[in-house]
Amino acid sequence: MKAFHKLRRSFEHGVHPAHHKEQTEDLPIQRVPFGKDYLMPLGQHIGVPAQAIVEAGEKVRRGQLIAKPGGFVSTGLHSPVTGTIREIGDFRGVDGRFAPAISIEADPFATQKVDADSALDWESMSLEEFIEAVQMAGIVGMGGAAFPAHVKLSVPDGIKIRHLLINGAECEPYLTTDHRLMLERPEALLEGAEIMRQKLGAEETVIGVEMNKPDAIETLRKHIKPGAPVRIVPLKVKYPQGAEKMMIKSVFNVEVPAGQLPRDVGVNVNNVGTIVAIADYFLRGMPLIERVVTVAGPGVTYPANLIVPLGTPVRDVVKFCGGLKPGSREIIMGGPMMGRPIASLDVPILKGCSGVLVFTEEETARLKEYPCISCGRCLEACPYFLNPSRLARLSKARMYDEMKDYHVFDCVECGCCTFACPSHIPIVQLIRTGKDDLTHRKEPDA
Amino acid sequence: MKKQDPDLLLFHAPLLRQGMTTPKAMRDVIYALLPATAAALWFFGLSAALLLISCIAGAVLAEWMFANRAERGQSLRDATGVLTGLLLGLTLPPGLPLWMGFLGGVVAISLGKIIWGGLGHNLFNPALLGRAFLLATFPIAMTTWVPATGEGGFFSVYDGSLTLPFMQSSFDAMSSATPLGMMKFQQEVTPLMNLMFGRTGGSLGETSGLLLILGGIYLYLRRDLDWRIPVSILLTVIIFSAVLILFDANRFPTPQFSIFSGGLLLGAIFMATDPVTSPVTPKGAWIFGIGVGLLVMLIRVFGGLPEGVMYAILLMNAATPLINRYTQPRVFGRGGDSK
Numbered sequence: 061m062k063a064f065h066k067l068r069r070s071f072e073h074g075v076h077p078a079h080h081k082e083q084t085e086d087l088p089i090q091r092v093p094f095g096k097d098y099l100m101p102l103g104q105h106i107g108v109p110a111q112a113i114v115e116a117g118e119k120v121r122r123g124q125l126i127a128k129p130g131g132f133v134s135t136g137l138h139s140p141v142t143g144t145i146r147e148i149g150d151f152r153g154v155d156g157r158f159a160p161a162i163s164i165e166a167d168p169f170a171t172q173k174v175d176a177d178s179a180l181d182w183e184s185m186s187l188e189e190f191i192e193a194v195q196m197a198g199i200v201g202m203g204g205a206a207f208p209a210h211v212k213l214s215v216p217d218g219i220k221i222r223h224l225l226i227n228g229a230e231c232e233p234y235l236t237t238d239h240r241l242m243l244e245r246p247e248a249l250l251e252g253a254e255i256m257r258q259k260l261g262a263e264e265t266v267i268g269v270e271m272n273k274p275d276a277i278e279t280l281r282k283h284i285k286p287g288a289p290v291r292i293v294p295l296k297v298k299y300p301q302g303a304e305k306m307m308i309k310s311v312f313n314v315e316v317p318a319g320q321l322p323r324d325v326g327v328n329v330n331n332v333g334t335i336v337a338i339a340d341y342f343l344r345g346m347p348l349i350e351r352v353v354t355v356a357g358p359g360v361t362y363p364a365n366l367i368v369p370l371g372t373p374v375r376d377v378v379k380f381c382g383g384l385k386p387g388s389r390e391i392i393m394g395g396p397m398m399g400r401p402i403a404s405l406d407v408p409i410l411k412g413c414s415g416v417l418v419f420t421e422e423e424t425a426r427l428k429e430y431p432c433i434s435c436g437r438c439l440e441a442c443p444y445f446l447n448p449s450r451l452a453r454l455s456k457a458r459m460y461d462e463m464k465d466y467h468v469f470d471c472v473e474c475g476c477c478t479f480a481c482p483s484h485i486p487i488v489q490l491i492r493t494g495k496d497d498l499t500h501r502k503e504p505d506a
Numbered sequence: 507m508k509k510q511d512p513d514l515l516l517f518h519a520p521l522l523r524q525g526m527t528t529p530k531a532m533r534d535v536i537y538a539l540l541p542a543t544a545a546a547l548w549f550f551g552l553s554a555a556l557l558l559i560s561c562i563a564g565a566v567l568a569e570w571m572f573a574n575r576a577e578r579g580q581s582l583r584d585a586t587g588v589l590t591g592l593l594l595g596l597t598l599p600p601g602l603p604l605w606m607g608f609l610g611g612v613v614a615i616s617l618g619k620i621i622w623g624g625l626g627h628n629l630f631n632p633a634l635l636g637r638a639f640l641l642a643t644f645p646i647a648m649t650t651w652v653p654a655t656g657e658g659g660f661f662s663v664y665d666g667s668l669t670l671p672f673m674q675s676s677f678d679a680m681s682s683a684t685p686l687g688m689m690k691f692q693q694e695v696t697p698l699m700n701l702m703f704g705r706t707g708g709s710l711g712e713t714s715g716l717l718l719i720l721g722g723i724y725l726y727l728r729r730d731l732d733w734r735i736p737v738s739i740l741l742t743v744i745i746f747s748a749v750l751i752l753f754d755a756n757r758f759p760t761p762q763f764s765i766f767s768g769g770l771l772l773g774a775i776f777m778a779t780d781p782v783t784s785p786v787t788p789k790g791a792w793i794f795g796i797g798v799g800l801l802v803m804l805i806r807v808f809g810g811l812p813e814g815v816m817y818a819i820l821l822m823n824a825a826t827p828l829i830n831r832y833t834q835p836r837v838f839g840r841g842g843d844s845k
Binding site for chain 1 (some may be wrong): 511512514515516517518520521522523524526527528529530532584595623624625626627676729732761781782784785786788791828834836837838840841
């Protein structure tokens with residue numbers, strides 16, 4: 061059985077969407093020019109929002125700390141540009157709600173050189189100091205969830221992290237940021253990985269890459285120093301290979317128990333982009349103020365992989381790529397399977413935003429919904445072995461409490477069920493509705 | 507600048523879909539039935555064509571009559587009415603009066619599907635429900651089997667076919683027997699080759715085993731059918747009859763005879779696998795299939811009827827919600843069964 065698993069290198073179930081990566085996979089990462097307006101929401105990550113430490117009218121330099129962590133599950137925030145703080149107030153965010161953010165006007169004459177340009181002495185840092193440094197650098201999971209990276213580093217007593225797993229699956233269609241990073245910055249990736257591995261005290265670094273990126277696997281293999289405890293594991297191309305529990309199953313053939321975290325099986329999982337950000341901070345002194353974003357989709361004139369300063373409005377990014385083609389109807393932040401639609405081009409690029417995808421009439425056409433015929437395709441797609449058809453039916457009947465009996469909270473909303481449904485039932489959307497009701501519902505006063 | 511912004515839609519991800527749709531899946535089943543249908547025409551001639559058309563006409567008319575006015579066109583386009591009519595027709599004796607076929611089609615859709623709430627909500631397989639209705643209402647006509655087209659060739663029509671509505675025809679003129687009937691009542695075995703290629707008496711679509719299997723393979727390749735159901739039904743039947751043979755090789759049918767006789771293949775591949783009325787969970791599919799297989803053999807060998815596929819499937823249809831409830835899949839990261 062073990063040998064058999066080694067051959068397959070995958071998890072069970074899942075789906076096979078078309079990759080659509082050909083638009084951008086061969087395009088080198090390029091830098092977008094600095095614009096004028098930047099907006100840095102204080103809550104760019106899961107957890108507590110950061111607290112602004114600057115005031116309107118204050119001059120800031122690129123890379124300067126402008127907000128400090130608001131708690132443990134919170135990170136620092138740095139100015140992406142040299143310029144002036146215009147306003148600190150409520151702005152409409154990606155999800156359409158108003159949330160506190162810092163608006164910055166860039167100085168058109170500044171050199172935009174990063175403020176602190178020096179390596180940190182990470183080797184002599186204690187683990188606590190290292191964790192705090194990661195927190196202050198504002199580093200979060202760059203794969204999309206934007207979970208603060210330092211929280212994963214603080215492991216409770218009694219748990220030993222044995223493997224550092226680096227997630228280079230990039231299983232979402234269209235996105236090519238991790239792919240390009242692995243090709244163009246393999247040294248930074250491996251250096252960052254070594255820093256993380258040593259600080260975690262892990263035995264080895266494993267980099268999981270989907271097999272549709274043979275050039276990335278090749279490049280990384282070439283750059284591994286002889287004798288270094290690093291191993292590249294090519295993985296089967298299947299969605300959602302990049303979901304951390306799925307990748308642990310694929311690489312180590314271990315199921316992370318429901319309700320537990322990867323650390324409970326001795327694994328620390330980080331995205332390629334996160335590890336590169338670690339290297340940039342500890343070796344070059346650069347906090348998280350910019351990130352790589354794939355701009356693609358049928359509605360983009362010139363698709364590209366871009367380094368974008370955080371806080372840049374999507375409008376500027378799209379404009380740099382030649383603007384929207386006629387017939388563009390929807391913009392997704394993130395991947396087409398799990399990303400979020402945005403309502404306005406004025407929304408800023410956030411730390412967790414790996415892609416800006418523009419879709420046209422064709423992809424967004426409303427498909428006629430048929431009744432569920434219990435064909436079971438969603439059960440065969442769900443990587444968590446849930447019963448999505450049952451969950452969707454319960455949600456439609458507003459029987460949200462019953463959804464708990466079917467383990468609705470084990471659902472990670474990967475969207476495989478909706479993808480697979482021949483009746484075009486928005487299954488994952490219905491499940492989200494149920495989860496939302498269960499989490500946010502106010503019980504009537506007794 | 508602002509004015510040029512397109513009105514952005516906010517459809518939630520995932521935006522991507524695989525290409526299969528429910529109407530496509532239904533049409534696939536129709537395509538898969540075409541070889542067996544062609545064989546039915548070849549063996550039973552014009553009567554077969556007329557009977558199939560009457561069944562489909564009845565089903566589609568019922569679909570149209572009872573559909574919500576706004577969705578009328580749509581519910582016809584999803585092809586389920588045509589499919590139900592075709593499946594029903596294939597389970598009927600070739601010489602059945604056409605008006606009975608038409609009535610069966612109407613009942614299959616109205617009582618088998620619409621009354622439950624339409625597509626996806628019915629408990630029983632509509633085509634089999636229609637057949638059960640016909641069998642209960644016209645027991646003689648439904649058990650009168652005619653031989654494959656004889657002297658008249660393709661264009662000859664069985665005497666019974668054109669009987670006027672609400673009239674019974676005289677049947678004794680041209681009756682034959684199904685392989686299962688001969689087995690049960692005369693202990694006479696039909697050669698296997700005849701069974702496989704269809705040169706036997708029987709319902710329109712059940713006589714040619716090989717073409718049915720061909721359709722099943724097509725459906726499997728298109729991922730339209732849960733392979734566990736036909737496989738478990740057939741395995742159960744094979745094992746059951748193999749065990750019986752150990753007791754008395756002369757009295758009981760051989761496994762290959764059991765598989766290729768009667769409506770077993772038609773039922774196992776096209777009726778029991780109806781997604782709506784079969785369990786949705788993989789484990790449930792096995793239980794369902796084994797249940798159908800056991801019931802078929804029990805009815806055939808120990809029951810009073812020569813054939814039991816229809817009742818076996820209908821009985822297991824009734825058990826499907828229960829099976830679904832008790833066979834929820836094991837959830838990732840949760841050891842053992844979750845329910």
